Amino acid sequence: MKKFEVTGNKDTRSGFGDGLTELGRTNPNVVALCADLTGSLKMGDFKNEFPDRFFQVGIAEANMMGMAAGMTIGGKIPFTGTFANFSTGRVYDQIRQSIAYSEKNVKICASHAGLTLGEDGATHQILEDVGMMQMLPNMTVINPCDYNQTKAATIAIAEHEGPVYLRFGRPKMPIFTPADQKFEIGKGIMLNEGTDVTIIATGHLVWEAILAGEKLAEQGINAEIINIHTIKPLDEEMVIASAKKTGAVVTAEEHQTIGGLGATVSQCLAKNHAVPMDFVAVDDSFGESGTPAQLMTKYGLDADNIIAKVKRVMAKKVMA
Amino acid sequence: MTSLELSKVASQVRRDIVRMVHAVNSGHPGGSLGCTDFLVNLYFKQMNINPAEWDMDGKNEDLFFLSNGHISPVWYSVLARKGYFQVNELATFRKINTRLQGHPATEEGLEGIRVASGSLGQGLSVALGAAETKKLNGDKSIIYTLHGDGELQEGQVWEAAMYAAANKIDNVISTVDYNGQQIDGSLEQVLAMGDLRAKWEAFGWDVREMDGHNMDEISSTLEKAKADCGNGKPIMLIMTTSMGKGVDFMEGTHKWHGIAPNDEQLADALGQLEETLGDY
Ligand SMILES: Cc1ncc(C[n+]2csc(CCOP(=O)(O)OP(=O)(O)O)c2C)c(N)n1
Ligand SMILES: [Mg+2]
Numbered sequence: 001m002k003k004f005e006v007t008g009n010k011d012t013r014s015g016f017g018d019g020l021t022e023l024g025r026t027n028p029n030v031v032a033l034c035a036d037l038t039g040s041l042k043m044g045d046f047k048n049e050f051p052d053r054f055f056q057v058g059i060a061e062a063n064m065m066g067m068a069a070g071m072t073i074g075g076k077i078p079f080t081g082t083f084a085n086f087s088t089g090r091v092y093d094q095i096r097q098s099i100a101y102s103e104k105n106v107k108i109c110a111s112h113a114g115l116t117l118g119e120d121g122a123t124h125q126i127l128e129d130v131g132m133m134q135m136l137p138n139m140t141v142i143n144p145c146d147y148n149q150t151k152a153a154t155i156a157i158a159e160h161e162g163p164v165y166l167r168f169g170r171p172k173m174p175i176f177t178p179a180d181q182k183f184e185i186g187k188g189i190m191l192n193e194g195t196d197v198t199i200i201a202t203g204h205l206v207w208e209a210i211l212a213g214e215k216l217a218e219q220g221i222n223a224e225i226i227n228i229h230t231i232k233p234l235d236e237e238m239v240i241a242s243a244k245k246t247g248a249v250v251t252a253e254e255h256q257t258i259g260g261l262g263a264t265v266s267q268c269l270a271k272n273h274a275v276p277m278d279f280v281a282v283d284d285s286f287g288e289s290g291t292p293a294q295l296m297t298k299y300g301l302d303a304d305n306i307i308a309k310v311k312r313v314m315a316k317k318v319m320a
Numbered sequence: 321m322t323s324l325e326l327s328k329v330a331s332q333v334r335r336d337i338v339r340m341v342h343a344v345n346s347g348h349p350g351g352s353l354g355c356t357d358f359l360v361n362l363y364f365k366q367m368n369i370n371p372a373e374w375d376m377d378g379k380n381e382d383l384f385f386l387s388n389g390h391i392s393p394v395w396y397s398v399l400a401r402k403g404y405f406q407v408n409e410l411a412t413f414r415k416i417n418t419r420l421q422g423h424p425a426t427e428e429g430l431e432g433i434r435v436a437s438g439s440l441g442q443g444l445s446v447a448l449g450a451a452e453t454k455k456l457n458g459d460k461s462i463i464y465t466l467h468g469d470g471e472l473q474e475g476q477v478w479e480a481a482m483y484a485a486a487n488k489i490d491n492v493i494s495t496v497d498y499n500g501q502q503i504d505g506s507l508e509q510v511l512a513m514g515d516l517r518a519k520w521e522a523f524g525w526d527v528r529e530m531d532g533h534n535m536d537e538i539s540s541t542l543e544k545a546k547a548d549c550g551n552g553k554p555i556m557l558i559m560t561t562s563m564g565k566g567v568d569f570m571e572g573t574h575k576w577h578g579i580a581p582n583d584e585q586l587a588d589a590l591g592q593l594e595e596t597l598g599d600y
Pocket of ligand 1: 035036037059086090350351352388390391438439440441467468469470471472497499501502503563577
């Protein structure tokens with residue numbers, strides 16, 4: 001198993017904030033909108049450095065999405081910032097009609113996604129956002145895994161023409177991807193080549209997949225680990241090739257099983273190369289209050305559960 | 321209850337609030353402290369309720385909806401102190417497996433809560449639905465709601481405001497916590513709301529104002545509003561408050577909207593708040 005060096009510990013939302021500030025310096029068309037959560041979204045630096053390109057809309061997310069759509073007419077590239085729940089479910093039809101259907105170049109940037117939001121509880125812990133967003137035609141859906149990748153993704157989506165949903169989170173997480181990475185939308189990253197099973201993970205679960213891979217290696221199981229940061233469009237080529245090689249796949253994500261990365265990967269494999277699969281995800285339930293670590297354990301979004309699922313799919317593998 | 325007695329309950333509730341958020345190093349003390357006097361007055365003096373036999377339907381009882389769900393600490397404390405559930409359950413606030421979720425929730429059956437809130441701007445709509453049901457049931461009880469002033473920036477609030485006036489929903493008494501603060505700063509800095517009174521009046525509501533820290537005035541304003549229910553108009557009380565009221569270093573600033581005091585700050589805060597009913 002390849003070794004991953006941890007170079008720091010930061011929240012992915014700070015990667016977004018720092019990427020946005022850098023974009024402010026390099027791309028004069030980038031503008032930012034926020035709905036009374038500037039600090040939480042780490043948009044303060046952009047706001048201070050580019051006050052003319054920062055738009056505080058108040059607690060009015062529907063208006064923010066409509067305004068963002070409008071700002072693209074004439075060439076601006078709007079980045080909206082609020083919590084993931086208020087970036088998606090709250091404003092679904094505004095996104096659907098004014099942004100996705102109208103093919104507007106809006107970047108919907110969503111923090112505090114998933115259970116790791118912690119104590120605020122289920123009203124804020126959206127676990128359905130990836131599903132909602134990837135169901136929309138024209139929408140690109142990205143869930144980076146650490147600070148560096150989130151920063152790189154933020155910068156990359158400004159170059160991509162079309163609506164993007166960029167999802168990140170609140171807690172500090174190990175940084176293990178390179179600072180100078182080039183972010184390629186739609187391209188999976190092969191973290192570790194293996195032969196026995198494939199673990200495909202996104203967002204905060206990528207680190208758990210690495211921890212699981214290390215423990216599996218100690219038990220003689222050679223796991224292939226793929227970081228899928230772009231859920232839509234999915235890197236089908238990489239997913240299919242890996243499934244052909246290992247013959248069993250486990251997906252891992254901080255989201256509902258229904259509509260998430262696992263659902264998308266399983267559709268891809270059902271069509272192209274069906275193998276035994278299992279899913280590390282939240283099983284049709286809302287979240288609740290607790291510390292991020294307690295919640296990830298309680299809902300099985302951790303390395304231990306990835307290992308358990310790996311054992312299950314490996315037992316089902318059809319031996320040639 | 322006299323204003324003095326109500327103020328003693330309020331002092332205990334404020335102690336509960338700062339202790340609850342301190343214990344989990346999260347939660348929203350600012351708005352909670354600012355709405356304490358109002359909620360104590362409402363539950364201990366105004367509402368016709370039966371905490372011992374709480375049920376979801378609340379027929380022939382007054383109902384309350386907290387639309388600005390982030391101030392759950394004050395609501396949980398008031399509910400516990402009024403006897404909806406044991407006060408020692410306040411110690412579980414925001415901890416895993418608790419009924420006292422970060423934002424109010426119904427999933428675990430916590431007595432006193434009839435709908436989840438936390439995502440802002442939805443409470444008035446739910447209250448109007450409950451008000452229509454009361455009318456259909458021939459139930460003369462009153463529906464109370466509370467909203468943040470920043471929360472009023474959500475468009476849904478104004479959809480509900482229009483419905484209420486157009487349909488003469490006159491069994492609703494709403495209150496807005498007019499503390500002039502939200503997360504990113506003052507309302508003036510974030511999104512100026514202009515003349516709130518004129519806005520609600522233009523939407524067809526009967527608007528009154530009160531000082532949210534003067535117990536006598538809260539009592540008289542609520543009593544008058546109750547007496548005026550049934551006159552064909554929804555009633556809105558614009559309640560001036562100070563965010564963080566009762567703890568000097570938390571007062572009047574958005575900084576304490578959503579952070580908890582550390583050990584030293586907790587001791588300082590508790591030194592300013594008399595223990596009257598006994599800490600949980
Ligand atoms: C729909 C929605 N958008 C954003 C938030 C995040 N949020 C929680 S409280 C708050 C500020 C609310 O201001 P106000 O209503 O004045 O309450 P106060 O800060 O005075 O307690 C915001 C933006 C939310 N909970 N719901
Ligand atoms: Mg306020």
